[in-house]
Amino acid sequence: MPLDGRKLEVLRAIVEDYVATHEPVGSKTLVERHQLRVSPATIRNDMAFLEDEGYIKQPHTSAGRVPTDKGYRLFVDRLGRIKPLSAAERRAIQRFLEGAVDLDDVVHRTVKLLAQLTRQVAVVQYPSLSRSSVRHLELVPLHQTRLMLVMITDTGRVEQRLVELPAAVSDDDVVSLRNVINEKLVGCRLTDTPTAIEGLLDEVHQELRPAMRSLSTVLLETLVERHEERVAFAGTVNLTRNAIDLSGTMRSILEALEEEVVLLKLLGEVDSPTALRVRIGDENESENLRVASVVSTGYGPGATVVGGLGVLGPTRMDYPAAIAAVRAVARYVGDVLAQG
Amino acid sequence: MPLDGRKLEVLRAIVEDYVATHEPVGSKTLVERHQLRVSPATIRNDMAFLEDEGYIKQPHTSAGRVPTDKGYRLFVDRLGRIKPLSAAERRAIQRFLEGAVDLDDVVHRTVKLLAQLTRQVAVVQYPSLSRSSVRHLELVPLHQTRLMLVMITDTGRVEQRLVELPAAVSDDDVVSLRNVINEKLVGCRLTDTPTAIEGLLDEVHQELRPAMRSLSTVLLETLVERHEERVAFAGTVNLTRNAIDLSGTMRSILEALEEEVVLLKLLGEVDSPTALRVRIGDENESENLRVASVVSTGYGPGATVVGGLGVLGPTRMDYPAAIAAVRAVARYVGDVLAQG
């Protein structure tokens, strides 16, 4: 027996009802709420079938049905009717994001916005260094033997490092060091910098070599080895609304949130800006997120992806709404970045 | 009848037991666990007295006693024996913080560390702009009519803003603009910059005035009006451990955490680095934090205070341990900042 039209319709109804009410849904209430033009008994047969196939299950005998991870998956893939945001919502998003004054502000606003729109926990990755290119490098003398290196990327990220020099350098020397590194590195994608950095030594006079050597080391660390990726999150309050089963679900989601590595992995696997990923329960790699679902996508100016963003919540989540919100927000952040 | 020695001892015992067990403590268990050399009946009399005075209360008749906010207050002021951290712990703190590569890293490490040490939610304010002074200002040309302004403060914070210019400027012009603003502003405390900024216009040639005017506006916004203070927090998982009463306590604490303003207010009121504040339950201004306690202090290099940090948790908190941890961490962060 195949999964015919009505069975799918029943599954959709179950998912939608369960997401709305958080309670197992039975055959009778189902025919009442949706206008399925058959009797509860018929629905029961369909439900039995859906249960055999693993799309829904009963918390206990003689209770209503609840979608399984597999059921949500089918729903997301074939049944969810995406609810596009209203024009008003879109305008609000746009206006809110455009008010940002710097990158930090953009990220903060984005994450707050996403949490508010979806009533879930939102996660936003800062534009990844490895996907950026160098816009400017600045050297600020602190002492005679100590510089602060400031790197500004085209995505607006600013990184700073201290550099200890083996010997004192004059202000003029600092200027020429700065000119050299800017000349060689500006415009480089961060992944391409190692070769460029190697060549730096040959560009300066003999007496600046030791200083340049220290600089190169720090540059290598900053630009290449330490892919310091950062994430921001917001909306944890929503967990108290959604994850009533606190001790378990709540705890493990919070734990996952505090592990930046886990978050980055979640967001890092997106490649094209249009690719939106939904990971449901078991599909998540992280042990702690087996009870949760993640809707994520990449974002960036134009067609390039510089980072990921998404929402995170109990598997019992309004997927169509979450998907619409994540898509829309990603697009508008991209626009804002393109302008900045 | 005054609050004599034994009554205080009883209060301390109640607080310590309740913090340890999370259960109302009765007269019998009390004499057993602590070696009070009197009978339960005597303790009961003392308890009745303490209850009359408002230091403890019963959740319901015929239950054990639980400290009130007033009881915790007395405990903190007169009874808590501070538990200094072990030498090993101190070394661990120091080593961990010294591994930080930049300011962001320092703040992140600090907040994680504090959360771990106290098993509470930790909050750390970024070094406040209003308490910093300008170390360097950089102008990076993006287009002909668009600059990026980067400000570096002595506390290591880096702020960036876009500046739209009314007309195109050459690279040389940018250099001279940069020189002028650096000359006038470097070393200024951020609170003193407005007057310095006013003088900027007179320092440049006629044709650069419009550009300088745009710059001044942004500078004013950045340095003065927008006291953009930032905070980081960590350890929300600990709430699931401590605040068993989730729906209420947990929710309101999480809500407070998401409101940066509330957090900043919490941390912002500390003036001297040695002043450590404990706010218990009702003593908190924020409605959401009436169920919580906050232990906070200022931190900064040497004797100056550049920001605040602290922990946040249910009133039923191990105050002596929290106080010791907050103090120690504040001191070590100060040291790290002084070196950086």
Next chain:
DNA sequence: GACTGGCACTCCGGCCAGTTGAGTGCCAGA
């Protein structure tokens, strides 16, 4: 006057049994 032992009392929490109601599975018939 301070402490103690004894006693009656209160109230929470756990346990048990009974009832209700939502929901199911199955079957015979249209």
Next chain:
DNA sequence: TCTGGCACTCAACTGGCCGGAGTGCCAGTC
């Protein structure tokens, strides 16, 4: 293939009962 009917299951609620932890009070002792 759908439907109505029927018997069955089980969680959730209710009320009653009991035990235990804890209290307040009082009379007696040091």
